[in-house]
Amino acid sequence: MCGITGWVSFRHDPRTQAPVIDAMTSTLTPRGPDAGGVWLGEHAAIGHRRLAVIDLPGGVQPMPDQPDDPAVVLSYSGEVYNHHELRARLRNLGHAFGTRSDTEVVLRAYQQWGEDVAEHLDGMFAFAVWDVRARRLLLVRDRLGVKPLFWAAVDGGLAFASEPKALFAHPGIRPRVDADGLREAYSLLFNTGPTVWSGVREVEPGGTLVLDRDGVRERRYWQLAARPHPREDDRDTTVDRVRHLVAAAAHSQLEADVPLCSLLSGGIDSTVLTALLAGELRRREGPGERIRSYAVDYSDQAEQFTGDVLRTGHDTPYATEAGAYIGTDHSTVVLDPLALLDLEHRRAVVVARDSPIGVGDMDTSLYLLFGEIRRHSTVALSGEAADEVFGGYPWFHNPKALAAPTFPWLLVTGDEAAMPLNPELDLRIGEFREDTYRDALAAVPHTDGETATEHRQREMQHLSLTRWLRQLLHRKDRLSMAQGLEVRVPYCDHRLVEYAFSTPWSLKSFDGREKSLLRAAGAGLAPDSVLHRPKNHYPATHHPDYKRGLQDLARDALATEQVRALADETLIKPCLDTPPERLQWGHRLRLERVVDLALWLDHHRPELVL
Template sequence: MCGIAGWVSFDEDPRRQVPVIERMTASLALRGPDASGVWCGPYAALGHRRLAVLDLEGGVQPMTAGPEGAEVVLSYSGEVYNHDELRTELRRRGHDFRTRSDTEVVLRAYQEWGDALTERLEGMYAFAIWDSERQRLLLVRDRLGVKPLHWARTPGGLVFGSEPKALFAHPAVRPRVDADGLRAAYSLLFSTGPTLWSGVREVEPGGITVLDRGGVTERRYWLLEARPHTDGPEETVEEVRRRLDRAARAQLAADVPRCTLLSGGLDSTVLTALLADELRLREGPEARLRSYAVDYSDQAERFTGDVLRTGHDTPYATEAGAFIGTDHSTVVLDPRALLDPEHRAAVVAARDSPIGVGDMDTSLYLLFGEIARHSTVALSGEAADEVFGGYPWFHSPRALAADTFPWLLVTGDEAAMPLHPDLADTLAIGAFQRDTYRDALAAVPHLDGESPVQHRQREMQHLSLTRWLRQLLHRKDRLSMAQGLEVRVPYCDHRLVEYAFSTPWELQSSDGREKSLLRAVGTGLAPHSVLHRAKNHYPATHHPDYNSGLQDMARDALGAHGGTVRDLVDERAVKPCLDTDPAQLEWGDRLRLERVVDLALWLGHHRPELVL
């Protein structure tokens, strides 16, 4: 896992501006604390920051192949899990290898198959290939968009980077935000392509962006499809088990210490059990996989349920760890530590965005920092809810009947930020959400003859996988990489996603509740209490001292640092949240305050030019 950056210009020679690529690369130092490198040629400059995971001695980047003047140059981030199989095939085709790294496999695969290499890669990745002979830049992103990749046009070409901050280190790209950017951010629709930042785009998940002398082209090499499903109930469960097991086994490979994120929910427990079994097969019956959970020092005494949380995680995580036989640890955080200004600022800087979830972001960042002291790779149960229909909106008559994105019933734009009335009129977020929803539904693939129930559930699953999941993957990538930790997500294996998406809803909900298929797979892998536990979201603190401190931070954001903040925020809507007894502050009101604080931090860190 790493950070990549670079630029191509057909109007100037990057070799005369080496400090530019060095600054761009240095901006991603947290993503790659182990090594740094740059390559410069007549029209292109590529940079790389490395977090060494495979072939620690080899795999140095940017990596080149071919004769001088006609090099193919690669800067690569991520993991290709089938690199051993591809290396074997490429050797049969005459390629020699200098390293054991998956990086070199990607480079040789491009030499052999060109852009068609994307059809053969399995994993999470974002990479750039400069083909010197063809004077052509290729940007590629994995199918589900686990790893980020941003780019922007310049007068003479294009700049790119894992994160927008790398682009802003280039003199041709300024941190500028217009109404379209704020509309995209605060509408909570989680599109890809255009971003919050004016002129900055993401390579689409499953997408390719190409720059040559003819200009820029974008296309998709993978889209989620609906396919006929012919397996019966038992065959379906067995096939899901086979695909998940294959993904878990492949993603355990690393030359550094590994662990899992074990919350005590169904998703992480089933995954951890499969990984622990595989580790014992590889290293012997005494091998123990590390697992981690997060908790707050007051949670056992103060937990209160809300719209997203049904119970205290720690007892379930501890039981699951004992049942599976992991070396389990609970990272216990003091709720007051979540108010530390340095922690909050680090989180906002990592995100490059004012949109987050407050204390849940800060606690995840601190959890990752603690894990990174012992492990370099962590495996997570992210995406199981999207793949297997785990969210309440898959089962709520109100959500199924609603003519909008289902998560907006829980987290609408007024919760994202009570916008200043003048700005709210300009952004017209409600109309934007309605128009975007219609476009999103039009992109959902269907099969002829679907029942109304199947038709609607297909829409819900597609919206969840192609939109809601994107912000969760963004959150996990940014906060983990800011701590030098690689997080892998086996439930995002595209073969598993494709199979589950095409499985009829009656099999997805065969026991009358969420995640029927995964629960069937988990029989024998998880304790009964976890297997039948209700869906629970990432924990939040309930300590009134945190609420009180947050209110103080929001007052400061609107006061001493609030000139621009007050231009964007409806203070009348925020004031009741500031005046509420901290012990009575509800989750939605607290989220409003979190967003005010993060907005002020974001403005202070990036100092964006606002064009509204």
């Protein structure tokens, strides 16, 4: 896991601007604390920061195909989980290898298959290949968009990076925000392509970008398709198939030459995953081997917990029970709620995200959790995406959400939770949401003969997998990599996602509840209390002193002229006057985003073109 960056120009020689690629690369040091390097050529400058996970001495980057006169140079981030099979296949095709790294497998795979390389890779990845002789840049992003990849035009070409902050170290790219960017950020629609930053775009998940003298070409090599569920796959067969696919994904992602652990929240997703990992580890290393597992809690949670729209219970007892049931080396990282008010922690989170939009204390606590885990482990596996894959969110089951003519999460995290913007900006976010929703539904694939229920549920799942999940993956990537921790997400295995997406809703909900297939597939892997526990979101502190401190931070934020120019004070100030113990979750999140906006403006000092 690493950070990549660089630029290509057909008008300038990057070899005369070595300090620029050095500066771009250094911004990504948290993503790659173990090593860094650059490569300079006539038209390309390539940078890399490395978090060493596989083949510690052999995976040095940027990686040329040969040291003296390279034809191809690679800067790669991520993990390719089928690299052993690909290495054997490429050897049979005549390729020689000098390392054990998956990086070299990607390099040789490009030499064999060119722009079609991504279709041979299974994993999470974002990489850049500079083909010296063809004078061609290839950017590639994994199918679900687990690893980020951004780009922007520069004179005579383009620059790319794992994070926008690296682009802003290039003199041709300025941190500029216009009305379109604010709409993208605050509409909470999670488009990919455009970003909050004017001129900065993402490579699409499952997409490639090619730059040569003819210009820029983008292509999707993978996207969700609706296929008929196999006729022979009845309920029992489907459950067996799901268990096999989840287990295969988990087992393939267990490889590392560094300490590895699992995130165990006490929910069904992480518990089933951890059980599969623990079983495979014992099979490989011996019956006494125990995987480390981690949960997060707050020092006041047992006494202060109160249910809200996203949470129904206290996680820690379930996580502890699950760890004991599975036999993990389990730890609970207990955070002081008041530490979440520390502006240095919050600033670090905003800097990591490069965005004013997050979830406040839940981001800060995740960042601190990852910091504690990194003291012992370099790789963690997470249950992210199971809700999207198996229909776990309330909006899959709530008639009001199913009937709403808008993105379903907006019923929970819409205007009430997003920081309201100054009406004088006239951003027309309502119209933007309507237009985007119409386009999003038009992109949903369907099969012939779908019932009305199947048709609507396929829409809900497609929206969840192609939009809602993307912001969760961004969050997990940015906050983990800011601590130098690699987080893997087995439920994002594209074969599992494809199979589940094409499975009828009647099978996904056969027991009348959320995640029926995963619950059935996890039988025997988790305690019954966990298997039948309702969906619970990431925990938040409920301490009234935290809420009181948050109100103070938001008051300070509103004292900033730029914040007042962007925020609607008339809707924010009542939240400041509410007694802390009565502050609702949505209004609290509104204050969190005011604080984050002030920190983002102060750090990036963007040019606002409104």
